[in-house]
Amino acid sequence: MLAADNMTVILHQTRSPENLGSVARVMANFGFSRLILSDPATYAFRGAERLAVKGDAVLDAMSVARSLPEALKDCVYAVGTTSRTQLEGRTALTPEEAMARLADHSQRGRVALVLGGEQRGLSNEELAFCTDILVIPTSEVQPSMNLAQAAAVLLYLCSREGRKPAEQAAPAVEEGAKMGTVHALSERMRQVMLEAQFLNPQAPDHILRELERSLLRARLTQREAELWLTAFKHLGRAVAGGKGTPGKGAPSRGPDRNG
Amino acid sequence: MLAADNMTVILHQTRSPENLGSVARVMANFGFSRLILSDPATYAFRGAERLAVKGDAVLDAMSVARSLPEALKDCVYAVGTTSRTQLEGRTALTPEEAMARLADHSQRGRVALVLGGEQRGLSNEELAFCTDILVIPTSEVQPSMNLAQAAAVLLYLCSREGRKPAEQAAPAVEEGAKMGTVHALSERMRQVMLEAQFLNPQAPDHILRELERSLLRARLTQREAELWLTAFKHLGRAVAGGKGTPGKGAPSRGPDRNG
CATH class of the missing domain: 1.10.8 (Helicase, Ruva Protein; domain 3)
Structure with a gap:
């Protein structure tokens, strides 16, 4: 059971208004509303609204952070997304494992799904700020997914976690470390x-x-x-x-x- | 275990080159290559290539059918996608159920995932040509997903079926009815x-x-x-x-x- 109100999507160094709009729309599709742009590569986000079909509420409430650590500061858990498999010794989770952990930690406080910029994704340095890393398994021919499509896959899996009944009455959980x-x-x-x-x-x-x-x-x-x-x-x-x-x-x- | 070579994506009455390009890209991401446009709403598909990053092979091999039945004629099974819940008495599958059936029938011959046009999706009449119907559960606030993002979710789930080991040596299967x-x-x-x-x-x-x-x-x-x-x-x-x-x-x- 994922606490949807604690779910945050962080787009790091996003460049394209189309992608921003599409991510806002798919967040609305799956009932998520908290979006943070961290260190955006442009502030010219006109055009996002056209693509955000009924995702306006998400865009209206969107906030901007100067850096990834600033975007993460209120969260108790973050998973960063990458298509790279060279991860300096860290082991990537599958999307399903990552979503289960997001759901789990969402009982303790705010949790974040972090997606990198269109051009190079998240660097190892940026991934190091995230508690876990996930990789969506893709073909070797074309491993790199479009940002808004990766968001769609992951938020669908998240929303499915949200629909799972809590396995048992959750014990009162102390506030997680931000x-x-x-x-x-x-x-x-x-x-x-x-x-x-x-x-x-x-x-x-x-x-x-x-x-x-x-x-x-x-x-x-x-x-x-x-x-x-x-x-x-x-x-x-x-x-x-x-x-x-x-x-x-x-x-x-x-x-x-x-x- | 899904037989990826038997997997077909059918886009019915697609209008936008951007969506076509994005679907081709996500097909390449997940290792699928057979795309059919059925009764396309436009033939001006320039622009798709820009968005199809390394999905060119998919676009090159793409074929066009004049109608949905023509697009389906070689397939033994088809599942149509809709966001509507009024389905004239038919019961929709979850995405996971639908992907399991696609995988199952892919042992018998070609199978199709059918996605409708941007403006109104698939009508009941069009869904009637499909063996099954699936609905991606979405929020009431914004139930309608972008075509390319819906494709991303479903093809991810398909590719996951493809990675599952066959549960046992499949018995020799007779050729399914087209x-x-x-x-x-x-x-x-x-x-x-x-x-x-x-x-x-x-x-x-x-x-x-x-x-x-x-x-x-x-x-x-x-x-x-x-x-x-x-x-x-x-x-x-x-x-x-x-x-x-x-x-x-x-x-x-x-x-x-x-x-």
Whole structure:
């Protein structure tokens, strides 16, 4: 059972008003209403309305975010879509597996289906912001689907999840950790772990995103995410203090050089 | 397990080159190649190629039929798509049920997925030529899907059927009855049953289509369909002979009036 009100569609770096209109229409077809454009490749979205046949309500309520993390900040779970199979060690879900997880997490808070731009889809860096990745299996001859058609397939599967009866009375679920909080945590972890020389300053992101995703997978509650964030704030002060405090005899960044 | 080579997409009275191109692309995405336009609403299909990204092979091999029965003539099974729920007593399948039947019948011969025109979809009369009907469940606010997006949903489900392993070694299947043969049978039945006063001459189609569909559901072999056809040819001659033969004392259409 998917909580349709918690379902969000995020179009990242969308370029074509036709695709935007078609996605709005198919959202209306399947009863979804929350659409976010993240870092759109154009703001000339006239023309979308013509194609959005009765999807106007979706377009009227649409919001725009400057970046993917900003678009995701209120969500507790996100699955990113790609047609690529080289995924830097991550394993892609099937559409059905992904929709089951969206439905599951929708009991904890807002969830997002993220679709990439027309020209290159989502990069590994962008997919790293998503809890999971899904691939729609396609032919080798033409693996790349049109954005609005991929949205149609996935939202159909979503709506089917929505029609499944809840298997049993769901236990009261604590509010899930928002990805915005987890992202703030992750940024704090980056800073502290760089200072503590755990992360390679040349390429900190890869490891950091793995840590971040492991936390997302843990189905943290919002309270737990805030606890972690507070903990890293304290760790950060302690690391800085350890280095910066004259009493400890360590000049700024000293441990790095003396260690 | 769907036999992809036996899968046919029929677009009836398509108007928009954009939709044609998008359907060709999504067919290529999912490894299907046989496309028939039936009674197209325009022949100005320039522009389709731009949208058919790598679906050119599909467009190159596309054929055109003057009517839906002509498009269906080589098929042993067809499912027509509609968003209407008023279906004159017929019960619509879910997309999953319909795709399972397509897969099943694809072991017997060519099968067709029929999609209607952009403006009004398929009429009841057109749906009557199809063995089954399917409805993609949509929201009451906007029940009508874009043609190319409906095709995407259904062809995705088809391709998933194609990836399912055959449950057991399929028994050798006799060649299924082609809808062209069944349609010829049906036309012969119309003629004979009108003469025999079984059908109402003001509205023969409704009953006739029911009889035709019951035969389609029976999974006739081609040989059986030809037997039926021959049988009705003989019946036709006998009915005409019975009426026309002076020796029986019956003038033309006499039994109608004397009976």
